[in-house]
Amino acid sequence: xxxxxxxxxxxxxxxxxxxxxxxxxxxxxxxxxxxxxxxxxxxxxxxxxxxxxxxxxxxxxxxxxxxxxxxxxxxxxxxxxxxxxxxxxxxxxxxxxxxxxxxxxxxxxxxxxxxxxxxxxxxxxxxxxxxxxxxxxxxxxxxxxxxxxxxxxxxxxxxxxxxxxxxxxxxxxxxxxxxxxxxxxxxxxxxxxxxxxxxxxxxxxxxxxxxxxxxxxxxxxxxxxxxxxxxxxxxxxxxxxxxxxxxxxxxxxxxxxxxxxxxxxxxxxxxxxxxxxxxxxxxxxxxxxxxxxxxxxxxxxxxxxxxxxxxxxxxxxxxxxxxxxxxxxxxxxxxxxxxxxxxxxxxxxxxxxxxxxxxxxxxxxxxxxxxxxxxxxxxxxxxxxxxxxxxxxxxxxxxxxxxxxxxxxxxxxxxxxxxxxxxxxxxxxxxxxxxxxxxxxxxxxxxxxxx
RNA sequence: GCGGCUAUAGUUCAAUGGUAGAACACCGGUUUGUGGUACCGGACACGAGGGUUCAAUUCCCUCUAGCCGCCCCA
Numbered sequence: 001x002x003x004x005x006x007x008x009x010x011x012x013x014x015x016x017x018x019x020x021x022x023x024x025x026x027x028x029x030x031x032x033x034x035x036x037x038x039x040x041x042x043x044x045x046x047x048x049x050x051x052x053x054x055x056x057x058x059x060x061x062x063x064x065x066x067x068x069x070x071x072x073x074x075x076x077x078x079x080x081x082x083x084x085x086x087x088x089x090x091x092x093x094x095x096x097x098x099x100x101x102x103x104x105x106x107x108x109x110x111x112x113x114x115x116x117x118x119x120x121x122x123x124x125x126x127x128x129x130x131x132x133x134x135x136x137x138x139x140x141x142x143x144x145x146x147x148x149x150x151x152x153x154x155x156x157x158x159x160x161x162x163x164x165x166x167x168x169x170x171x172x173x174x175x176x177x178x179x180x181x182x183x184x185x186x187x188x189x190x191x192x193x194x195x196x197x198x199x200x201x202x203x204x205x206x207x208x209x210x211x212x213x214x215x216x217x218x219x220x221x222x223x224x225x226x227x228x229x230x231x232x233x234x235x236x237x238x239x240x241x242x243x244x245x246x247x248x249x250x251x252x253x254x255x256x257x258x259x260x261x262x263x264x265x266x267x268x269x270x271x272x273x274x275x276x277x278x279x280x281x282x283x284x285x286x287x288x289x290x291x292x293x294x295x296x297x298x299x300x301x302x303x304x305x306x307x308x309x310x311x312x313x314x315x316x317x318x319x320x321x322x323x324x325x326x327x328x329x330x331x332x333x334x335x336x337x338x339x340x341x342x343x344x345x346x347x348x349x350x351x352x353x354x355x356x357x358x359x360x361x362x363x364x365x366x367x368x369x370x371x372x373x374x375x376x377x378x379x380x381x382x383x384x385x386x387x388x389x390x391x392x393x394x395x396x397x398x399x400x401x402x403x404x405x406x407x408x409x410x411x412x413x414x415x416x417x418x419x420x421x422x423x424x425x426x427x428x429x430x431x432x433x434x435x436x437x438x439x440x441x442x443x444x445x446x447x448x449x450x451x
Numbered sequence: 452g453c454g455g456c457u458a459u460a461g462u463u464c465a466a467u468g469g470u471a472g473a474a475c476a477c478c479g480g481u482u483u484g485u486g487g488u489a490c491c492g493g494a495c496a497c498g499a500g501g502g503u504u505c506a507a508u509u510c511c512c513u514c515u516a517g518c519c520g521c522c523c524c525a
Contacts, residue, residue, distance in 0.1 A: 025498090025515090025516080026516090028515085028516065028517095079523095080522080080523050080524080081523085081524080084452075084523095085523085085524090102525085131525075133523095133524080133525085135523075135524075136452080136453095136522090136523095137516095137517080137518090138518080138519075138520085139518075139519070140525080141523095141524075141525075142525090145524095145525055146525085147525060213521080213522080224522095224523090277524095278523065278524060307524075307525075308525075309524095309525055310524085310525080332525060333525075334524090334525030335525085336525070337525060338525095360484095360485085362484055363484085392484085392485095393484045393485050393486090394484085394485065394486070395486090396485090396486085397485055397486035397487090398485095398486050398487080399486085400486065401486040401487050402486090402487090408485085408486085410484080410485080412484060413484090414484085422485095424485075424486090426486075426487085429485080429486085431485085
């Protein structure tokens with residue numbers, strides 16, 4: 001068989017066997033977080049984690065999968081989230097289950113299920129993790145997204161609302177973000193309903209002036225008209241009746257008290273009558289957090305504030321799930337959004353500390369001993385790297401160079417016999433032979449000098 | 452769910468109606484236990500499926516995915 005026919009043959013065979021199934025790909029709206037990005041995540045999560053612990057919040061980790069009815073009952077059947085954005089499916093037992101689209105419902109469920117009303121009130125909880133929504137992916141929007149979530153159960157005092165808002169601000173500020181919090185009060189469900197009725201009447205009389213979208217909103221989601229960006233609608237919204245003017249007396253007082261608390265803190269907030277949250281369970285305080293991105297950039301999209309998250313009060317939620325009447329207030333902050341904002345500001349988290357030493361080994365015996373030596377260095381607090389899989393000194397030093405390490409430690413056959421080791425200064429190539437037993441000590445001396 | 456734009460190596464980008472190049476990165480080599488430079492070599496790509504055509508990566512359609520806007524929200 002000639003070489004030619006052989007290649008032909010393998011080619012044919014190849015094209016037949018080429019039926020290789022397409023390589024699996026990421027699901028739409030899902031993504032991998034690679035090590036380069038992970039530093040941003042660590043930074044955001046750790047900041048939130050330690051701050052929340054400091055403020056007396058306890059971590060709770062609820063399942064990502066829950067009974068579908070939990071979300072239907074709490075978030076509301078007619079909200080966008082429940083009506084079209086949930087990852088819902090039937091499990092093998094025929095039960096309808098749903099990937100959590102948010103955390104609060106699960107918190108409330110856990111509160112009831114574990115009888116947390118028997119604990120000293122208020123119960124303060126937080127959780128950091130993923131939630132899922134079957135939404136169309138976009139900038140800062142994914143089907144799996146991560147939230148920092150914290151809530152206070154069992155305290156209806158305005159100071160609880162203020163604490164949640166303050167902590168939202170604090171965490172963002174610690175992350176170097178320039179924050180503005182938009183605050184509003186939704187009143188009680190009753191007063192809100194009443195207001196929506198009034199608003200409906202108002203817009204109905206001007207129906208023909210509204211944009212197409214708003215005509216639809218008129219019946220379905222009247223409050224949203226206030227938020228419309230169309231010039232005409234915006235004009236109308238300006239002179240529309242205001243929600244704050246139709247609050248019940250208690251809600252009004254509550255709202256004023258929240259604002260008073262915020263005034264005393266350094267939280268930069270502004271009143272925004274158009275903050276309406278998309279979930280049914282909210283009452284009274286509602287707020288959203290925005291990160292301001294520098295105006296210096298010419299690009300419009302670059303300077304648009306990023307919505308980081310939002311929250312509010314949900315006094316009826318626990319009761320709705322069969323628990324005792326328990327007030328609650330909380331917030332959800334999107335980690336992706338935070339990272340987005342940090343990146344747009346051109347900030348980098350103090351990246352994890354650079355490795356200081358590279359351990360190179362030569363020869364079989366030395367390689368075997370390298371693990372032990374590595375562990376000696378590691379436990380001595382020296383940030384060490386190695387590449388045990390490579391045997392050539394050249395390639396190991398190359399690797400060391402790429403890592404930007406200060407010193408290389410070389411352990412070869414010869415050194416092993418003498419119980420010594422070579423320290424190589426990567427900057428100038430000067431090498432010294434030191435006792436194997438003293439290596440950690442010697443390195444520390446040098447590293448200290450370097451600083 | 453609706454609209455616009457896009458889809459070429461790991462990455463950033465080229466070119467072309469006759470099956471593709473660069474840069475950086477990656478792997479290996481320039482004699483044996485010494486990196487940062489240089490030189491040499493190597494692997495890797497036209498998102499998927501149809502159609503038009505003698506011929507498609509290039510033109511058309513569908514799908515998928517990404518980006519942006521709407522909606523909504525984290």
